[in-house]
Amino acid sequence: MGKNLTIDHKMYVLDTNVLLHEPLAFLSFQEHDVIIPMTVLEELDHIKDRKKDVSRDARVAIRALDDVLRDATPEQMLEGVNLPMVSNEESQQVGKLTIVNDHLYEETVSGLPGNENDHRIINCAVYLQKKYLQEKVVLVTKDINMRLKAKGAGLEYVEDYRTDQLIDDISLLSSGYKRLDGDFWQQVKECDSEQVGREIHHTIPRDLVQDVFINEYLLDEGGHFAARVESFDDQHIKLLDLGVERLMSRMAWGIKPKNVYQSMALQALLDPNIELVILTGPAGCGKTLLALACALELVIEQGMYDKVIVTRNTPEIAESIGYLPGTEEEKMAPWLAAITDSLEVLHKGDENPISSRNYIMEKANIQFKSINFMRGRSIQNAIVILDESQNLTASQLKTIITRCGEGTKLICSGNLAQIDSNYLTAVTSGLTYLVERFKNFEGSATVNLNGVVRSRLASFAEENL
Structure with a gap:
């Protein structure tokens, strides 16, 4: 030395x-x-x-x-x-x-x-x-x-240790969609369109949209055009035409989107070709409710998956889970109240919401798992909902994603403004890492659910406290 x-x-x-x-x-x-x-x-x-x-x-x-x-x-x-x-x-x-x-x-x-x-x-x-x-x-x-x-x-x-940091400021994090100036079709000079089944695909010149990535959503100021980027090269971008009205009319388990951000999330969640959906946004924007509604739709109504596995990071879980009575599911219940609350909301119109919730949990084979017990497993043909993922590091997220086998869809949701970990900030959270690293993976989509829809009170608190 x-x-x-x-x-x-x-x-x-x-x-x-x-x-x-x-x-x-x-x-x-x-x-x-x-x-x-x-x-x-x-x-x-x-x-x-x-x-x-x-x-x-x-x-x-x-x-x-x-x-x-x-x-x-x-x-x-x-x-x-x-x-x-x-x-x-x-x-x-x-x-x-x-x-x-x-x-x-x-x-x-x-x-x-x-x-x-x-x-x-x-x-x-x-x-x-x-x-x-x-x-x-x-x-x-x-x-x-x-x-x-x-x-x-x-x-x-x-x-600070920032060698692994992919962005300098959380405001630079991709939202998963782009708003284009003016009316989109007024700017398009040349376009090849083809219809495959019920879907319409457009191929437009690359220079019309700057810095696109796979499965990014495009919206225009007119409020009618909506599309998803399917592929691109140096000259062209191939788009899947979605249409704002068609997006807003989609439903999952009786839930309709309340804004265009929720409608884009719904489209990604219901698409079987997208294996990873990342939902970010403030508390009350509908991340958990949408994930659960789509999971029930895909498992019970469409029969595309066998079960729903719900897991989340709980900072003190390793010590205190052992002292709580009951099975793993019962021990996890206090931390997964957000899921059971959402299930009750989905069935609040029923004569007995509690009975409906319990029936659906059995029918959809909903399992609550601790992240600590996800290691070493191989999850096949399931929907995995990873709630509160902003508290995970990139290596912890990698552990969970590499558990996902054939026919598994992973939904990661989190609010980067509510990090409980002592070692993470918004820019070093595994959720931020995930959004940036998977931008160019054709099997993933990310949507920032901009706007609180929980209540007028929650919306005011999010903006002013």
Whole structure:
């Protein structure tokens, strides 16, 4: 570590929460050096045996660190071990991974009392900053308060971990649809149309619409034109003509869309060719109700799927699920009240809504599952509703999506303004990752349900509180 390099070379000191958020984060710093303080290893050690979602991430991080450092001698560990190459470029300079014993440093280095883990990690970064004046020492942490403390303790460079971030601002996140200026057909000079069964397909020049992606919905200001992008190349875009009036007249399990956003969501949910539907939007915009109505329509009325599996992330579920009485379904009931509430709404006109709800739950084979028990399963011919998915990391979402076998449709819904996880923000949520990563996958569609339809009161609260 005694290299005398230019200021372009950086030393990144990683906090524990970075490795919990992304267990392989230490491989993302390219040619720069990565420092793991001993305190971080101790924290990972404590977390790995807890019955929490993050315990798995802690174990993955420990194993990954062991893979790099397994054959190193103590002298090499102190000097730094070369990180694995992340690209095939031969000219790329390789950074080093070093474990630093931060217990050896006096707390007077930073002035912070040494009995807290956060303080020891800050202490380590400040010590390195004073020792290696020619290098840029950066503390990387997802803890906002720790970033403030580090700056107050004299550390020049403190950053959030954003290597995995796909967008800089949540306002840049795709809504799944585009509003085009003016009347669409007035701008179209050339168009090839063909009818296949009851569907009409149009092929238009590519330059009419900027930056399209597969299954993006297009609406015009006139309020009559609506279409979905089926495919495109450098010259042309192929559209499926939907029509706003036809979209608004669709129904699922007695539910009619209340606005054009709900109608686009309904179209995607009822299309068997779309295996992943992502619904985002504020509380009360109808995400759960629409997902459930379409699930019942497809399972009971159309018989396209065998069952409905409902699952959601519950921050404290790993500890408290064991203490609740009953079966897994009964233990999950408090967290899935949103689903049972929606089922009652769908049958509120019946003589006995509670009996109807129970009958439908049996007929549609609705199963409530904890995310913790989704691992290792292979789900076939089912509709999976993943509620509150904004609280999941990208790796947790990957675990669930890779469970989906043949003939399975996955509906992910979430509100990026209501994240409960300590480690996630709107831009680093797995739901944001999902929307951006699946934009060009022909089997997925995303719709931002813009506008609260729950009540006048809920709508006012969403905008003004």
